[in-house]
Amino acid sequence: MGFLIGNRFSDTIRRRLEQDMVLRHHLLPFAQAPQTKPLIEAICNNNKAKYPSHWDELMGIVDGSQAPLLEIIVLNFRREILSCIQDEASIVDCTDECSDVLVVSDSLALAAHNEDALFGLSGYTYLIKAKLQNGIRFIAYSHAGELPSRAFSFNSNGLAFTMNAVRPVNDEIDPRAIGRNFLSRDLLESTSFEDAIARIRSAEISLGHNYNVIDVQTRRIASVEIASKFRVSVHEVGATPFFHANMYSHLQNIKQIIDENSTSRKRRADVMPKESKDDFLCVLGDAENKSFPIYMKGPKLYTMCSVLIDLDEQTLSIFRGNPKNKEITHVFSLQELKEQSQV
Structure with missing residues (x-):
């Protein structure tokens, strides 16, 4: 492949x-x-x-x-x-940014994600639709030259993933250990919610990351934060909407860089309504804070696209431009992908 x-x-x-x-x-x-x-x-x-x-x-x-x-x-x-x-x-000056807002309630089960990066990466991404030798199919939004996918993806076993960078201080990092791109690629072969979590736990990661594991079949979402030396925290999302930017939120005893961009985005997201699908898109599209907006328009950082995963409809929708405007470029059915893998 x-x-x-x-x-x-x-x-x-x-x-x-x-x-x-x-x-x-x-x-x-x-x-x-x-x-x-x-x-x-x-x-x-x-x-x-x-x-x-x-x-x-x-x-x-x-x-x-x-x-x-x-x-x-x-x-x-x-x-x-x-x-x-x-x-x-x-x-902080050279890495990527992303935002997620997640919920699983009786009436709503959504994962919404902004894929943010340095402005210079614009035009160097693509969608990959593939079938692996083991029969699993996946669709992944990938950065040119990199393994799929450190952005967002889903597979024919009903599992989807979004990712956010986090920033442990250098003392918390083991540069010789497992790279985030390799673990992200491995998740594409997950067979269940539990298998995805196990794959994350088994990787002695180098520097840390946030993986959001989404199971549309069992209607579950977990925010998983990891650091070197097999440190893992799993927060299963419930009816209270959960926002994640680029700082550790629930992994304890980890020294990290305090990022004003992330803290500002979280403060803004926490006070916004999150009762409907439209509300979630408004959170992703918010730019009220001109210095640290959730939806980024440059000159340095740029929201390349936004994605909404609806666990009840079993769809993944990709939005161009501000997601509040609802300009959808792609809609993928997770059920169709599962059926294709059985052919």
């Missing part, structure tokens, strides 16, 4: 590699330095040992796109490597 992805999107992947200034000016010089070769080798070896088939898929992206091997490797371990070469303040 990796070769097919690389070949199909080769131009997009190579353009991203050429235009990514953080990659060119920071990541590559660091990775190419003789003294950091043992670190890069350790990162690669540990992830290859844990996920050999996903590693082969990554090598397929390299071969299919004809992109430089080191550049694809560094791109897929972007945040892990950034933690080694930057102080805590500058990590």
